[in-house]
Amino acid sequence: MASPVAQRPSLTSARGDFSPSPRQSGSLGLARESLNLSVKGLPPRVIETIQNARAASIRSAYDRKWSVFERWCAHRHIVHFLCSVADALCFLQELLDKGRAFSTVEVYLAAISACHVGIDRNTIGQHPLVCRFMRGARHLNRVSKPLIPPWDLSVVLKALSQPPFEPIESVELKLLSLKAALLLALSTAKRVSELHALSVHNSCMQFAMDHSRVTLKTNPAFVPKVSESALACKQVDLLAFHPQPFSSSEDARLHCLCPVRALRHYVDRTKALRKSNQLFVSWAESHKGKPISRQRLSHWVVEAIILSYNSMGLCPPEGLRAYSTRGLATSWALFKAVSVQDSVS
Secondary structure, three states, rough: OOOOOOOOOOOOHHHHHHHOOOOOOOOOOHHHHHHHHHHHHEEEEEEHHHHHHHHHHHHHHHHHHHHHHHHHHHHHEEEEEEEHHHHHHHHHHHHHHOOOOHHHHHHHHHHHHHOOOOOOOOOOHOOHHHEEEEHHHHOOOOOOOOOOOOOOOOHHHHOOOOOOOOOOOOOOOOHHHHHHHHHHHHHHOOOHHHOOOOOOOOOOEEEEOOEEEEEEOOOOOOOOOOOOHHHHHHHEEEEEEOOOOOOOHHHHHHHHHHHHHHHHHHHHHHHHHHHOOOOOOOHHHHHOOOOOOHHHHHHHHHHHHHHHHHOOOOOOOOOOOOOOHHHHHHHHHHHOOOOOHHOOO
16 A cells, blocks of 8 residues: 655635536546446446446436545646556545535445456455454544434425415415425435426325325336335325315314425426426526426525525524425324324325
């Protein structure tokens, strides 16, 4: 293992200088992995199938991280796909020194392992020193996540059951879209990537004739973040919440929180304008009907929470994240007086 060269320039202090930038000409990205696999005698179609084991978002992330590593190596006159373990560790250490989260460092290492030729017939990520380094990095960078999401579910649910989110038949498409996205996130406990993969195609979405339930499945081409997760690939059956006939005015109010109702109205309202089978499409004039990105869907969920607080005359809390809806899915189940399993099946 070669010793790191002391005179090599360190990374600049500006955080942006070490962030992935648009691809420069000559950067191979995951094409480097393809070359490595072709050297093993694998035909192009086999290589393509192997690389598609990763979700498109993961491939894109690896490509960006590898381009950063390429530039880092170029400044030090290192052959990136043949670099030593010491070089890789120096790069990862500089990431940690710049305050990068352990999960971010993991993605960088995974990208390097995918594109590097490997050492002693193993990927560089499997090298004993790299494994020990990552264990140490995890111990030094433990993250304490908040036990309670920063927003109040009861406040948001109350807001969603009244103006400006109601009456649902006449609200503007933007508000209907935000409401449908948030209620679906809360009632299914799905990751945003899984919600993004939902489709209005008949093979993926079916409403009961009486609108008492809806069956949802992700697009078959979707590769979940955790492939082994049963929840990621599980069919979801949502039951109508406080369906008609109503026994009280409270039942009518609670029915406004029904994800089946919100989803049905959203699908009907977007039918004439949609240009894709993807469930969630844009309401913006310049992109109306076109599928939105996963990042945009995350923004929808957060914006729905912010608008809910604003409509109640409250200041929305800071640090809102779309993934917090998964932590509140149990509260949603309790609100409906059912088990967590029953709430998403």
